[in-house]
Amino acid sequence: MTWSDYDSRSCSIARTAEILGDRWAVLVVRDLFNGVRRFDALQDHLGVARDVLAKRLAMLVDEGLVAKRPIALAGQRARHEYVLTDAGRELRTVLVAIMDWGDRHRSGADGPPMQIRHRDCGETVHAHLVCDAGHQIGTDARTELVPLAGARLRQA
Amino acid sequence: MTWSDYDSRSCSIARTAEILGDRWAVLVVRDLFNGVRRFDALQDHLGVARDVLAKRLAMLVDEGLVAKRPIALAGQRARHEYVLTDAGRELRTVLVAIMDWGDRHRSGADGPPMQIRHRDCGETVHAHLVCDAGHQIGTDARTELVPLAGARLRQA
DNA sequence: CCTCTGAGTTTGGATTACAGACTCAGATGC
DNA sequence: GCATCTGAGTCTGTAATCCAAACTCAGAGG
Structure with missing residues (x-):
C-alpha cells in the first residue's frame, strides 16, 4: 500500500482544496479576517466580478465557513454582513502559513508588505x-x- | 490607513494564491511531496485532464516550486521527473495546515484519513x-x- | 416622484476545464 | 524491417467559468 493506492480525493488536503482551491475563496476569507464584512466592500477591495463574489460567498456559507447575518443600522433598512464562523476562523493557521511563504518567496525589493503581531508581546506571528x-x-x-x-x- | 486602503494584490497571501489558488496546483504539490514524480503517475492518481496537468506543471516550474529533471533509467531512453525545489518544499507548513483543517472539519465518520508522524519520536505533526x-x-x-x-x- | 444605495442577477463574449483522440520518438518483439 | 508499446505530452470540440458592464429591486431620502 503506497500513497498512490489511496484515493486522491478522500484526503483532507483534497477536501479542503475543494473549498479553498480558488484564488477568490482564499482572498474572501482573508478579507473577512481583516474586518471587511459587506458585499460591496469585498467587491471593491478584491476587484472580483460581482457574480463570482456572490457565488463564492454562497459556497462559503454553504460550507459553514461564513455566516450571513442581518445587521440593523439605526434608521436604515435591513442590511447584512458576512462573518467567519468558528470553522472559518480556524483557517487562520492556513492563511498565516500562506502569508509566511509569500513573505519569503514573493516579496518585492522592499520586503514583506505586512506583519502580524502578537498584541500581548509585540512579536511577529508565524x-x-x-x-x-x-x-x-x-x-x-x-x-x-x-x-x-x-x-x-x-x-x- | 485601514486594511481596505492597501492594494489587495500586493499582499503575500494574494501573491501565493496566484500560484496555489487552484485545486490542481495544490494537489500536484501534495503528490510531489508524497513521492509521485512522473507525469503519467500524477495524471493517473489525481484524475486531472492531461492538458491541465501539463499547464500546471509548467506554471510550477516557471514559478520555481518544481524542477523538471532528466532521469536516465538503465537501458531506457531519457525520461524526466518532477521534484520540488527548496521553495516548493517550504510549502509543507501550508499543506499541513490545510490538512489539519480538513481533518477537523471534513473528516468522515471514520475520522481523518492520514496522519503525519515525526519519525524521531512517533508523535503527530501539526x-x-x-x-x-x-x-x-x-x-x-x-x-x-x-x-x-x-x-x-x-x-x- | 425622482434619486440613491446596497446587494445582488443577467447578459454576452473571452477563457479555461474536461475527456478522449492523436502525435512523436525511442525501445522492444518478431 | 516493420509493427507495437510507452511515456509525455498536444489537439480538438464541447461544457463550464470568468469577466465587465448593464440591469433589477426594495427601501430610504429629498
Missing part, C-alpha cells in the same frame, strides 16, 4: 510545524505518512 | 501559530496587522 512531543519540524525533519481508519483505497 | 517570543497563538489571541515597507496603497 506558522510552524511541531509534533505533539514539542519538537520543531524543519524542512529536514524525517516524517512519515500513516493511513488511519478514514483512509480509502481507490477503485481499480 | 501546524501551529507561534509568536517569536514563543507564545502559542490560539483562536482567541489578540493580534494586529502592521504595514511594512513592502505595503502598497491601492490606486484611487
Whole structure:
C-alpha cells in the first residue's frame, strides 16, 4: 500500500482544496479576517466580478465557513454582513502559513508588505510545524505518512 | 490607513494564491511531496485532464516550486521527473495546515484519513501559530496587522 | 416622484476545464 | 524491417467559468 493506492480525493488536503482551491475563496476569507464584512466592500477591495463574489460567498456559507447575518443600522433598512464562523476562523493557521511563504518567496525589493503581531508581546506571528512531543519540524525533519481508519483505497 | 486602503494584490497571501489558488496546483504539490514524480503517475492518481496537468506543471516550474529533471533509467531512453525545489518544499507548513483543517472539519465518520508522524519520536505533526517570543497563538489571541515597507496603497 | 444605495442577477463574449483522440520518438518483439 | 508499446505530452470540440458592464429591486431620502 503506497500513497498512490489511496484515493486522491478522500484526503483532507483534497477536501479542503475543494473549498479553498480558488484564488477568490482564499482572498474572501482573508478579507473577512481583516474586518471587511459587506458585499460591496469585498467587491471593491478584491476587484472580483460581482457574480463570482456572490457565488463564492454562497459556497462559503454553504460550507459553514461564513455566516450571513442581518445587521440593523439605526434608521436604515435591513442590511447584512458576512462573518467567519468558528470553522472559518480556524483557517487562520492556513492563511498565516500562506502569508509566511509569500513573505519569503514573493516579496518585492522592499520586503514583506505586512506583519502580524502578537498584541500581548509585540512579536511577529508565524506558522510552524511541531509534533505533539514539542519538537520543531524543519524542512529536514524525517516524517512519515500513516493511513488511519478514514483512509480509502481507490477503485481499480 | 485601514486594511481596505492597501492594494489587495500586493499582499503575500494574494501573491501565493496566484500560484496555489487552484485545486490542481495544490494537489500536484501534495503528490510531489508524497513521492509521485512522473507525469503519467500524477495524471493517473489525481484524475486531472492531461492538458491541465501539463499547464500546471509548467506554471510550477516557471514559478520555481518544481524542477523538471532528466532521469536516465538503465537501458531506457531519457525520461524526466518532477521534484520540488527548496521553495516548493517550504510549502509543507501550508499543506499541513490545510490538512489539519480538513481533518477537523471534513473528516468522515471514520475520522481523518492520514496522519503525519515525526519519525524521531512517533508523535503527530501539526501546524501551529507561534509568536517569536514563543507564545502559542490560539483562536482567541489578540493580534494586529502592521504595514511594512513592502505595503502598497491601492490606486484611487 | 425622482434619486440613491446596497446587494445582488443577467447578459454576452473571452477563457479555461474536461475527456478522449492523436502525435512523436525511442525501445522492444518478431 | 516493420509493427507495437510507452511515456509525455498536444489537439480538438464541447461544457463550464470568468469577466465587465448593464440591469433589477426594495427601501430610504429629498
